[in-house]
Amino acid sequence: MTQTLNLTINGTARAIALDDPRATLLDVLRERIGLTGTKKGCDRGQCGACTVLIDGRRMNACLALALSHDGASITTVEGLAQGCDLHPVQAAFIRHDGFQCGYCTPGQIMSAIALIAEGEAGLDPERVREGMSGNLCRCAAYAGITEAVLDATRTMKGNAA
Amino acid sequence: MNLFEYTRADTLEAAVGADGAILAGGTNLLDLMKIGVATPSRLVDITRLPLRGIKDHDGGLRIGAMVSNADLARDPRILARFPAVAEALLSGASPQLRNAASTGGNVMQATRCSYFQDPLSPCNRRVAGSGCSAIGGVTRNHAVLGWSDACIATHPSDLCVALAAFDAVVEIAGPTGTRSVPMAEFHPLPDAVGVPPALAAGEVITDVTLPDPGGMARHARYVKLRERTSYAFAIVSAAAGVHVADGRIVAARLALGGVAARPWRAHAAEAALIGQPRPWTPLPMPPRWPCRVPRRPATMPPRSCWHSASRCVR
Ligand SMILES: Cc1cc2nc3c(=O)[nH]c(=O)nc-3n(C[C@H](O)[C@H](O)[C@H](O)COP(=O)(O)OP(=O)(O)OC[C@H]3O[C@@H](n4cnc5c(N)ncnc54)[C@H](O)[C@@H]3O)c2cc1C
Ligand code: SF4
Ligand code: FES
Ligand code: FES
Numbered sequence: 369m370t371q372t373l374n375l376t377i378n379g380t381a382r383a384i385a386l387d388d389p390r391a392t393l394l395d396v397l398r399e400r401i402g403l404t405g406t407k408k409g410c411d412r413g414q415c416g417a418c419t420v421l422i423d424g425r426r427m428n429a430c431l432a433l434a435l436s437h438d439g440a441s442i443t444t445v446e447g448l449a450q451g452c453d454l455h456p457v458q459a460a461f462i463r464h465d466g467f468q469c470g471y472c473t474p475g476q477i478m479s480a481i482a483l484i485a486e487g488e489a490g491l492d493p494e495r496v497r498e499g500m501s502g503n504l505c506r507c508a509a510y511a512g513i514t515e516a517v518l519d520a521t522r523t524m525k526g527n528a529a
Numbered sequence: 530m531n532l533f534e535y536t537r538a539d540t541l542e543a544a545v546g547a548d549g550a551i552l553a554g555g556t557n558l559l560d561l562m563k564i565g566v567a568t569p570s571r572l573v574d575i576t577r578l579p580l581r582g583i584k585d586h587d588g589g590l591r592i593g594a595m596v597s598n599a600d601l602a603r604d605p606r607i608l609a610r611f612p613a614v615a616e617a618l619l620s621g622a623s624p625q626l627r628n629a630a631s632t633g634g635n636v637m638q639a640t641r642c643s644y645f646q647d648p649l650s651p652c653n654r655r656v657a658g659s660g661c662s663a664i665g666g667v668t669r670n671h672a673v674l675g676w677s678d679a680c681i682a683t684h685p686s687d688l689c690v691a692l693a694a695f696d697a698v699v700e701i702a703g704p705t706g707t708r709s710v711p712m713a714e715f716h717p718l719p720d721a722v723g724v725p726p727a728l729a730a731g732e733v734i735t736d737v738t739l740p741d742p743g744g745m746a747r748h749a750r751y752v753k754l755r756e757r758t759s760y761a762f763a764i765v766s767a768a769a770g771v772h773v774a775d776g777r778i779v780a781a782r783l784a785l786g787g788v789a790a791r792p793w794r795a796h797a798a799e800a801a802l803i804g805q806p807r808p809w810t811p812l813p814m815p816p817r818w819p820c821r822v823p824r825r826p827a828t829m830p831p832r833s834c835w836h837s838a839s840r841c842v843r
Contacts (some may be wrong), residue, residue, distance in 0.1 A: 371535065386707050389535035389572075392559070412560050413626055425599075425628045431556045432629065436574050470674075479625065501759035502623025 378447025416503035426482035445474035468507035534772035588741030594633030617691035690786035718790035731829030744772030
């Protein structure tokens with residue numbers, strides 16, 4: 369039976385006909401919408417490469433059954449930049465070399481944006497590391513990632529003030 | 530993953546008695562379906578049910594089954610009255626998973642026994658009477674208490690350990706009515722052939738209630754030992770609380786995690802603590818995210834890490 373899935377993806381409303389209920393949100397984003405920025409690493413909730421914002425909260429798209437999130441608003445890494453202006457977290461990752469191969473980076477950036485919005489880590493590197501622990505980096509760019517998150521936190525605070 | 534029929538329950542009545550597996554956050558169920566350990570022919574999605582509230586309840590709290598692990602850990606009443614519950618939640622999984630994971634799903638999550646997770650290995654918990662591959666195999670994360678020759682697996686939840694310590698009760702709605710089971714007895718221990726299910730067919734967890742913690746709110750902690758600082762299941766853990774009056778312990782709660790198929794209440798140890806002088810100066814409470822680690826009391830020995838949620842040395 370075909371079921372219709374309604375999602376708002378990066379601000380655009382989409383109605384997606386699903387004839388297989390097994391699709392995860394990750395599969396829908398990558399294979400139906402063509403947004404391949406969100407990565408599939410482990411597909412089992414262990415690496416964080418698939419992190420997206422669902423109604424503003426970070427979650428692992430690989431363990432989110434798409435139909436269960438009917439009606440939700442999704443933000444992926446493709447929805448961050450305004451034209452050629454990068455999101456402050458994207459810019460900070462570049463400034464601080466927060467990656468090597470870049471495979472984990474979209475998930476790291478989405479997770480970092482949520483971490484900063486949650487507002488509980490502040491400028492404490494240990495809390496930033498704990499708050500980013502759901503995002504593994506096989507290249508071990510952790511030092512740069514932590515610096516990037518701290519820097520972006522400062523920038524975004526400055527922008528808000 | 531096998532093909533299944535997807536249905537969304539709009540009312541609790543539609544979910545209770547429904548034939549199929551309950552889908553909450555999906556962080557455990559979908560994982561098990563991907564590896565072929567869970568093969569439900571139908572999913573009953575309960576995410577739209579009005580089970581997301583945390584209500585005051587005679588000095589304690591009534592927590593809806595769909596309250597996320599993240600929301601529960603941030604609730605000011607949990608932080609003030611049940612700080613060890615918040616610590617247990619924040620020590621588990623990752624921020625992304627805690628946003629999706631529900632209270633009911635956390636209670637019902639399956640064991641992490643690696644043979645259970647491999648459909649090709651005989652496992653009495655998956656198929657009663659098929660044998661236990663863990664016995665004689667790799668058992669470093671297995672039970673030391675309450676096991677049988679049929680199964681030696683542990684329950685992996687951190688939350689449940691803290692809930693069991695503070696006398697939480699699981700509220701269940703079933704086709705024939707409702708029932709309440711203490712958290713510490715909710716997960717069945719293995720018998721001679723396998724492990725009985727915690728819930729009967731068609732039953733749904735609606736809430737978990739926590740009674741008034743009394744004087745224990747101020748002195749309660751959750752401590753978790755694991756292989757890395759963060760994002761790993763417990764090798765062992767403990768939730769503890771004491772009520773101190775006039776310098777002596779008048780009530781104590783202690784539950785152990787990672788050691789049995791259920792969170793293990795250490796009643797004898799609790800009894801032995803009663804009447805003991807307070808061991809050290811009160812810890813500043815409550816913890817906040819990620820647990821504000823209190824300064825090491827002067828009476829406690831220094832260690833590189835005496836609190837697992839943070840690597841600080843103080
Ligand atoms: C990488 C990883 C690391 C993790 N680390 C930890 C950790 O350190 N500590 C820890 O405690 N947990 C950990 N978890 C487990 C996580 O906490 C659970 O997956 C989560 O709590 C399950 O909740 P859910 O809502 O997603 O449940 P689901 O996956 O939706 O459901 C799980 C089970 O519960 C049943 N169920 C759900 N709700 C109800 C209900 N209301 N009534 C009856 N049955 C119900 C489902 O049918 C299913 O059998 C980890 C998970 C992953 C993937
Ligand atoms: S310990 Fe239990 S879960 Fe693990 S293989 Fe044996 S029977 Fe299965
Ligand atoms: S792909 Fe989702 S957590 Fe690894
Ligand atoms: S940059 Fe290669 S995995 Fe993180």
